[in-house]
Amino acid sequence: MKLNIAVLSGDGIGPEITQQSVKILKAIAERFNHEFLFEEAVVGASAIDLTGNPLPDPTLDLCKKSDAVLFGAIGDPKYDNNPAAKVRPEQGLLKLRKELGLFANIRPVRAFERLLEHSPLRPERIEGADMVIYRELTGGIYFGEKTLSDDGKQASDLCVYSEEEIERMTHLAFEAAQKRRNKVTLVDKANVLETSRLWRRTVKEIAKKYPEVELDFLYVDNAAMQMIINPKQFDVILTENMFGDIISDEASVIGGSIGLLASASVGKEHTLFEPIHGSYPQAAGKGIANPIASILSAAMLLEHFDLLEEAAIIQAAVDKSLEMNICTSDINKESSYSTEKVGTFIEGLI
Amino acid sequence: MKLNIAVLSGDGIGPEITQQSVKILKAIAERFNHEFLFEEAVVGASAIDLTGNPLPDPTLDLCKKSDAVLFGAIGDPKYDNNPAAKVRPEQGLLKLRKELGLFANIRPVRAFERLLEHSPLRPERIEGADMVIYRELTGGIYFGEKTLSDDGKQASDLCVYSEEEIERMTHLAFEAAQKRRNKVTLVDKANVLETSRLWRRTVKEIAKKYPEVELDFLYVDNAAMQMIINPKQFDVILTENMFGDIISDEASVIGGSIGLLASASVGKEHTLFEPIHGSYPQAAGKGIANPIASILSAAMLLEHFDLLEEAAIIQAAVDKSLEMNICTSDINKESSYSTEKVGTFIEGLI
Ligand SMILES: CC(C)[C@H](C(=O)O)[C@@H](O)C(=O)O
Ligand SMILES: CC(C)[C@H](C(=O)O)[C@@H](O)C(=O)O
Numbered sequence: 001m002k003l004n005i006a007v008l009s010g011d012g013i014g015p016e017i018t019q020q021s022v023k024i025l026k027a028i029a030e031r032f033n034h035e036f037l038f039e040e041a042v043v044g045a046s047a048i049d050l051t052g053n054p055l056p057d058p059t060l061d062l063c064k065k066s067d068a069v070l071f072g073a074i075g076d077p078k079y080d081n082n083p084a085a086k087v088r089p090e091q092g093l094l095k096l097r098k099e100l101g102l103f104a105n106i107r108p109v110r111a112f113e114r115l116l117e118h119s120p121l122r123p124e125r126i127e128g129a130d131m132v133i134y135r136e137l138t139g140g141i142y143f144g145e146k147t148l149s150d151d152g153k154q155a156s157d158l159c160v161y162s163e164e165e166i167e168r169m170t171h172l173a174f175e176a177a178q179k180r181r182n183k184v185t186l187v188d189k190a191n192v193l194e195t196s197r198l199w200r201r202t203v204k205e206i207a208k209k210y211p212e213v214e215l216d217f218l219y220v221d222n223a224a225m226q227m228i229i230n231p232k233q234f235d236v237i238l239t240e241n242m243f244g245d246i247i248s249d250e251a252s253v254i255g256g257s258i259g260l261l262a263s264a265s266v267g268k269e270h271t272l273f274e275p276i277h278g279s280y281p282q283a284a285g286k287g288i289a290n291p292i293a294s295i296l297s298a299a300m301l302l303e304h305f306d307l308l309e310e311a312a313i314i315q316a317a318v319d320k321s322l323e324m325n326i327c328t329s330d331i332n333k334e335s336s337y338s339t340e341k342v343g344t345f346i347e348g349l350i
Numbered sequence: 351m352k353l354n355i356a357v358l359s360g361d362g363i364g365p366e367i368t369q370q371s372v373k374i375l376k377a378i379a380e381r382f383n384h385e386f387l388f389e390e391a392v393v394g395a396s397a398i399d400l401t402g403n404p405l406p407d408p409t410l411d412l413c414k415k416s417d418a419v420l421f422g423a424i425g426d427p428k429y430d431n432n433p434a435a436k437v438r439p440e441q442g443l444l445k446l447r448k449e450l451g452l453f454a455n456i457r458p459v460r461a462f463e464r465l466l467e468h469s470p471l472r473p474e475r476i477e478g479a480d481m482v483i484y485r486e487l488t489g490g491i492y493f494g495e496k497t498l499s500d501d502g503k504q505a506s507d508l509c510v511y512s513e514e515e516i517e518r519m520t521h522l523a524f525e526a527a528q529k530r531r532n533k534v535t536l537v538d539k540a541n542v543l544e545t546s547r548l549w550r551r552t553v554k555e556i557a558k559k560y561p562e563v564e565l566d567f568l569y570v571d572n573a574a575m576q577m578i579i580n581p582k583q584f585d586v587i588l589t590e591n592m593f594g595d596i597i598s599d600e601a602s603v604i605g606g607s608i609g610l611l612a613s614a615s616v617g618k619e620h621t622l623f624e625p626i627h628g629s630y631p632q633a634a635g636k637g638i639a640n641p642i643a644s645i646l647s648a649a650m651l652l653e654h655f656d657l658l659e660e661a662a663i664i665q666a667a668v669d670k671s672l673e674m675n676i677c678t679s680d681i682n683k684e685s686s687y688s689t690e691k692v693g694t695f696i697e698g699l700i
Contacts, residue, residue, distance in 0.1 A: 080541065080567070090541040120578050125470045141491070141509060146544035153513040155548035159491060163503040189592070191430065191440040194496035198505035217430070221599035222628075228470050228578060228603045242539070246596060249571035253578040278572075 001305065002035040006066035008059065008096075010044040011089060012279025013289035013339075014072025020291035020343030021070060021298040024317075027350040028302065028310045039066070043096070044074030044089035044279070054092030060099055063270070068301050069100070071274035072294065077281055089279075098138050101267035103165065104172050105137040106300075107248045107276055108262065111231075114322045115256035118331060121228065126254050131234035132180070133251065134173040135244025137265055139165045140195070142241045161195045161240065166202040172266075173238040174210040183235035185216040187223040187243050199240060220247070227251055248276060257330045259290025262297040264304060271304055273297040287338040290328040292318055295346060317349035352385040353655065356416035358409065358446075360394040361439060362629025363639035363689075364422025370641035370693030371420060371648040374667075377700040378652065378660045389416070393446070394424030394439035394629070404442030410449055413620070418651050419450070421624035422644065427631055439629075448488050451617035453515065454522050455487040456650075457598045457626055458612065461581075464672045465606035468681060471578065476604050481584035482530070483601065484523040485594025487615055489515045490545070492591045511545045511590065516552040522616075523588040524560040533585035535566040537573040537593050549590060570597070577601055598626060607680045609640025612647040614654060621654055623647040637688040640678040642668055645696060667699035 005025070009018035022038055029036040041059035048054050054074075063069050074089045096102075110130040116123040144158030177184045186203050188196035200217065207215040218226060220243045226233065227247060231254050239247060252258040261276040275293030283289050299314040321327060326345045329336035337345070355375070359368035372388055379386040391409035398404050404424075413419050424439040446452075460480040466473040494508030527534045536553050538546035550567065557565040568576060570593045576583065577597060581604050589597060602608040611626040625643030633639050649664040671677065676695045679686035687695070 075541065088541060094542070120472055120475045120580075121470055122472060142542055144506065148544055148548070152548075152551075154510065155544040156494070156508055156510040157543045157545050158506055158508050160504065160506040189595075191425065191438060192444070192492055193507045194498055194505040195507050198498070198502075201502075221595045224574065224596045224600035225602055225608060228600065230470075243596075245539075245571045246574045246593075250574035250578065250600065252575055258575060 001307065002037070003068065003305065004037050004039070004066045005301070006062045006069045007038050007040045008043040008063070008069060009040070009072035010074040010279060011046050011076050012073055012281040012284040014044075014074065014279055016285070016287065016339050017275065017289050017291040017294040018070060018072040020339060021294040023343055023347050024295055024314060024350060025298050027347045028314070031350055032307070032310055034307075043092045045076035045079065047092060048087055048089060052087065054087060054089050055095045060096065063096060063100060068304070069270070069272040070298065070301065071272050073275065073277065073279040075279040075281070094142060096272070097265060098143060100270035100272065101138065102265035102270060102272055103136060103138045104169055104266050105135040105244065106264045106266065107133040107135065107251075109133065109248070109251045109254055111254050112256060112260070112319075112322055115331065118256035120253055125229075126231055129231040129234075129254050131231065131237060131251070132176060133237045133239070133244060133248045134169060134176065135248060136165065136169045136240050140241035159193070159195050159242075161198055163198065163202050166199055167206060170203050170206045170238060173236050174206065174213050177213045177236040178210065181235040182212055183214045183216065185218055185223075185234055185237050187218050187220050187237055187239040187247060189220050189243075190217070191219060195240065203238065223247060224250060228253075252276065257290060258293070259328065259330045260292050260296070262293050262300050264297070264300040266304070271301070273301040287340060288329050288336070289339050290330050291339050291343045292321070295343070313350055314346070317346045320349055321345050351655065351657065352387070353418065354387050354389070354416045355651070356412045356419045357388050357390045358393040358413070358419060359390070359422035360424040360629060361396050361426050362423055362631040362634040364394075364424065364629055366635070366637065366689050367625065367639050367641040367644040368420060368422040370689060371644040373693055373697050374645055374664060374700065375648050377697045378664070381700055382657070382660055384657075393442045395426035395429065397442060398437055398439060402437065404437060404439050405445045410446065413446060413450060418654070419620070419622040420648065420651065421622050423625065423627065423629040425629040425631070444492060446622070447615060448493060450620035450622065451488065452615035452620060452622055453486060453488045454519055454616050455485040455594065456526075456614045456616065457483040457485065457601075459483065459598070459601045459604055461604050462606060462610070462672055465681065468606035470603055475579075476581055479581040479604050481581065481587060481601070482526060483587045483589070483594060483598045484519060484526065485598060486515065486519045486590050490591035509543070509545050509592075511548055513548065513552050516549055517556060520553050520556045520588060523586050524556065524563050527563045527586040528560065531585040532562055533564045533566065535568055535573075535584055535587050537568050537570050537587055537589040537597060539570050539593075540567070541569060545590065553588065573597060574600060578603075602626065607640060608643070609678065609680045610642050610646070612643050612650050614647070614650040616654070621651070623651045637690060638679050638686070639689050640680050641689050641693045642671070645693070663700055664696070667696045670699055671695050
């Protein structure tokens, strides 16, 4: 298979982790005789530094003509505590999601057997936990109108959803449930939000087409608690943009490290694969960042193009590295390996 | 001291838990020669059943002329999965908060020594955790304009904040920090939301007046993760309405049971005290609901009126009941006591 992959490694630890997943994809291409063509482009704070724009046109053009985007991470503290900054790295990612129509963000979360001892949660609570979060990615309060009054004393953000946006997400979530344990949990705040009530109504309607899938509802506050008390109850979680952002970062504690969580963002025409962790600027350049989330994102990329054997080989290699504790310091405190060493170990198994 | 206390016990387990805290307040009044006058009124689903209105005028009037409101819980499943319902129990609570101007919701969270083994988190992660969440309660997406298009296919919720709303909250949080460990963490999503940027700007400005208090910022997604990974880092958490709702329910896992978490809601003129748990309809009438959150809310009420010795006696009695495992089944699985028994045990220590 031939694939054009746009590589947007971004800020902070983005470049060093993405380098590892590119290395692994190259090893896969060689072993399976695929042709993967990688082309790099700038995004985020590094793009602002170079061009003043967090998503320069050439970057967007490259992404549009590629088969998939492999994304690193973005964000830089110099923008974080400058609420007056007019241009911010995050705008690059948000615009990219919107322009590519990546409406569904898919985040699998499971407890790794070898890392049970590593989670802040008791092993018996998480052993066997295995869920996937379907987070809507191009709607809601992220993309509604924002205002700031002229005197700077009042601000607003609008959360908007249409039935159509909810429907397409819901179908994806139910299809995923059919291949898993046939359960969908809608996380919303229908006792307060009008948009949540639209979600609930729409999802209930669509659920009728999937009679074998059980549909459950949880208010987001309760869900944030249930995620810790009893994560095994979840199979597919379906939720809107902001709630998905919060719940999925929280869920990362189940895996033992946010450095393990991959994600796929899909739309009608485009796809993007990225770790759920951020740019972790304090670690940049130190070789201590965990490359596994990025490597597993690369595996999700292969899965998306039905290269299932290839994806499975990467997953098995990652499992092996966890099992043998060939891990960065977030997981292996005593005798950690560098970002590159972990990547090379996994590459060696391909 | 003379206090007029409006008792709004509400739905589900609301009445049975509130009965216990009233009993305890009466014991305190007797022992310390206070005059506490209790007057009851309906709210929530039970008020809808009786009057069609979740917050009937007589209830609101009573609250307005009382010194404090002791609130139980509201919510009924018959409204939850009926997104088309025009009247909902929650509107009663939201309207009450707004009408009484209860802009600050204060939720203390700590790990109880005796319950360390009870939390889904590893004991070493939570031992000594002790924080208080300052959640803004009358602004944000809860109270902004809501729309539903005529064809029912598009909905919106507006999140609005003014500098003034943020300022008054921020002062309360910093004053609390001064009496604690001098640290405030602002939880927001300033990399995406305009309202969050207004929060960050305003809070930074006010922080200058409290030079001895350290100010920290966390994005809400990261905060939801940090709450589980390292809850001991938090002293005072300051946040907007929706994020506070999510983060504080999540934080309840630290205490070992949501049945232990009390809250105070304060404004310029009025105050309301309520457990953070909901109406738990499945348990209603069974005598299994934990009354401690409501009893500790009553202690917060006393504290608010500077009856510090009285409040401390209740807290000590609660500690004793936990220590001796005179607890409901959420905590004491083997030989649990009923809601009423727990209340009576605590009453006996006053
Ligand atoms: C960087 C930020 C804008 C982004 C988001 O909130 O969506 C990130 O937290 C994520 O989850 O991908
Ligand atoms: C019942 C509901 C409207 C309420 C809220 O979201 O504020 C509750 O969850 C709370 O936290 O007090």
